[in-house]
Amino acid sequence: MLKFILRRILIMIPQLFLLSVLIFLLAKAMPGDALTGQLAANPKMDPQTLEEMREKLGLNDPVHIQYIRWVKNMLQGDLGLSYTHQQPVTDLLAGRVGNTVLLSAAILVLTYLIAIPLGIVSGRWTDTWADKLIVGYSYIGYATPLFIFALIMLFVFGFHLGWFPTGGSVDIQVEEGTLAYYLSKLNHLMLPALSGALINTVGIIQYLRSEIIDTKVKDFVKTARAKGVPERQIYWRHILRNSFLPIAAFLGYEITGLIGGSVFLESIYSYPGLGQLFLQSIMQRDYSVVTALVMISGVATLVGTLLSDIILSAVDPRIRIE
Amino acid sequence: MKIEVNRPAPVEIAAEKSPSALSIMWRELVRDRLALVSLIILSVILLIVYGASIFLDQEEIVKVDFLAIYSPPSAEHWLGTDYGGRDVFGQLIIGARNSFTIGLAITLITGAIGLVVGLVAGYFGGWIDNVIMRIIDFILVLPFLMLVIVFVAIVPKYNVATFILIMSAFLWTGKARLIRAKTLAERELDYVSASKTLGTPDWKIILFQILPNLSSIIIVNLTLNLAGNIGIESGLTYLGFGLPESTPSLGTLVSYATNPDVLQNKWWVWLPASLLILVMMLCINFIGQALKRAADARQRLG
Numbered sequence A: 001m002l003k004f005i006l007r008r009i010l011i012m013i014p015q016l017f018l019l020s021v022l023i024f025l026l027a028k029a030m031p032g033d034a035l036t037g038q039l040a041a042n043p044k045m046d047p048q049t050l051e052e053m054r055e056k057l058g059l060n061d062p063v064h065i066q067y068i069r070w071v072k073n074m075l076q077g078d079l080g081l082s083y084t085h086q087q088p089v090t091d092l093l094a095g096r097v098g099n100t101v102l103l104s105a106a107i108l109v110l111t112y113l114i115a116i117p118l119g120i121v122s123g124r125w126t127d128t129w130a131d132k133l134i135v136g137y138s139y140i141g142y143a144t145p146l147f148i149f150a151l152i153m154l155f156v157f158g159f160h161l162g163w164f165p166t167g168g169s170v171d172i173q174v175e176e177g178t179l180a181y182y183l184s185k186l187n188h189l190m191l192p193a194l195s196g197a198l199i200n201t202v203g204i205i206q207y208l209r210s211e212i213i214d215t216k217v218k219d220f221v222k223t224a225r226a227k228g229v230p231e232r233q234i235y236w237r238h239i240l241r242n243s244f245l246p247i248a249a250f251l252g253y254e255i256t257g258l259i260g261g262s263v264f265l266e267s268i269y270s271y272p273g274l275g276q277l278f279l280q281s282i283m284q285r286d287y288s289v290v291t292a293l294v295m296i297s298g299v300a301t302l303v304g305t306l307l308s309d310i311i312l313s314a315v316d317p318r319i320r321i322e
Numbered sequence B: 001m002k003i004e005v006n007r008p009a010p011v012e013i014a015a016e017k018s019p020s021a022l023s024i025m026w027r028e029l030v031r032d033r034l035a036l037v038s039l040i041i042l043s044v045i046l047l048i049v050y051g052a053s054i055f056l057d058q059e060e061i062v063k064v065d066f067l068a069i070y071s072p073p074s075a076e077h078w079l080g081t082d083y084g085g086r087d088v089f090g091q092l093i094i095g096a097r098n099s100f101t102i103g104l105a106i107t108l109i110t111g112a113i114g115l116v117v118g119l120v121a122g123y124f125g126g127w128i129d130n131v132i133m134r135i136i137d138f139i140l141v142l143p144f145l146m147l148v149i150v151f152v153a154i155v156p157k158y159n160v161a162t163f164i165l166i167m168s169a170f171l172w173t174g175k176a177r178l179i180r181a182k183t184l185a186e187r188e189l190d191y192v193s194a195s196k197t198l199g200t201p202d203w204k205i206i207l208f209q210i211l212p213n214l215s216s217i218i219i220v221n222l223t224l225n226l227a228g229n230i231g232i233e234s235g236l237t238y239l240g241f242g243l244p245e246s247t248p249s250l251g252t253l254v255s256y257a258t259n260p261d262v263l264q265n266k267w268w269v270w271l272p273a274s275l276l277i278l279v280m281m282l283c284i285n286f287i288g289q290a291l292k293r294a295a296d297a298r299q300r301l302g
Helices: A002-029 A036-041 A047-057 A063-075 A089-126 A129-143 A146-160 A179-215 A219-226 A231-250 A249-269 A275-285 A287-315 B021-031 B033-057 B088-123 B124-140 B144-154 B159-187 B190-197 B202-239 B250-258 B260-265 B267-295
Strands: none
Touching: A002 A063, A002 A129, A002 A219, A002 A287, A002 B124, A002 B144, A002 B202, A063 A219, A063 B260, A089 A129, A089 A179, A089 A231, A089 A249, A089 A275, A089 A287, A089 B144, A129 A179, A129 B190, A129 B267, A146 A179, A146 A249, A146 B202, A146 B250, A146 B260, A179 A231, A179 A249, A219 A231, A231 A249, A231 A287, A249 A275, A249 A287, A249 B088, A249 B144, A249 B202, A275 A287, A287 B144, B021 B033, B021 B202, B033 B088, B033 B267, B088 B124, B088 B159, B088 B202, B088 B267, B124 B159, B144 B159, B190 B202, B250 B260, B250 B267, B260 B267
């Protein structure tokens, strides 16, 4: 097991390196450099000083030296300066990251809350009307693009029925720290989280359904039934135990989807998180923020995949062999 | 006396040729009512879209008319007009055509790359396989959506062709991995070893023996991918990082809904396009699911 984990981490190191090189090269290809921000703040800077500052900041150094410096700064938490917001990127992200994490967590919790019961019902009572409904829902959910579903949810529940707020992450009037503040936050969270979750459930429902259908005809289940184990226990103790752990392990793989989803959800519900910041920054050509966000998402995806691989291999030893 | 020799009727010795993968798929598709309905609906949509777009002039439709801004559906404009007074129905037709064509192009390009790479990696194995798989693993863990958006934003002279290229650069990996896995399994079978012993060159084994056995999986995968690609394209266009504004897509119409007033009060601008994307994706998916069942002998309807 330890050997597997070590090997898995060793695979990740070149991936991390390649990712950083790719993003560094992209950052170089973006118009403007670290000084563009200062130039915007102070347009009267004369070319002579500008050139001196370039030299001082090392922007005239060879590319590989710049790359090493960039990585070093990143590791120390220095992600550069945002020129539209005139503040360090780290501070800018810190103010937003909470919202995105909250939204992603809410999507995950709702996904599991909806998907697990539906998957069990569908797998246990196959070919009943309930199963057919659930399978129908999972087909439609699989085919529906998130952004269209989210828009229709916003249109119906936000604008037409007026049950939920249509934008933002919290009411402006409420005071931070009070109960009303948290309730308002929750209220703003519900619609985006629900939109994300209802689309996100599909994979888990289909997985759970086919797992249960496969397992319930296996010999050990027949044995349990022959011994007179009550049906309830057969499902909880014998069938589901095998299916639940992989579902928990999928959590890391979900990160990729959550990052992509947050870009759409946050832009549709004008929810002030990292996804919205990413879109705004790229439209305002605030490339230091863009670079930082892509790098963070890339690292998050890598770490998520790593965690899932490790958990899965702990659960299912067959994976370790390969 | 003539002896009547009771000759047995000539038995058809040549056993009936087993039906080809394509004919099995077709039979299965027609037998599945949902898939058949989907196929009919999709064909009708595509006929209307491609047929009508011959008569519609893209230049004419994207021309701004300030006298008819946001007019609701009427006899003249079947689905009303948008913020520039442009006919929504015309944009819907052109948009659907562009979305479908580009989705198809991406599917075919990524399918071709995935097929070649997957076959080569799976058949030859060894270090070629190792290198290719490392590259694929790397691309698969990249934050796809964000990188595409960054590429679209910084590519100079951005147009439809570059968009297709950028998308294809990321999307071939899943297919390559699938085809590699199947080729790997196929390679171990007796017919391949027999062919090798007989001295058949590798390229002939790959093209004429392994490839036909993978055809059903490839068709299923491409069909399901087509739906996905249309979704990704319209999603990116919705965000403003898909097709340029001169070539409207269904996502362009949906993107007008970023204006809350349009979303709330002018449903005719964005809702038809959203529903059309939904219907097309559902139809393609239902067809794909039926093909998937057809490709798996255990799940066939009969």
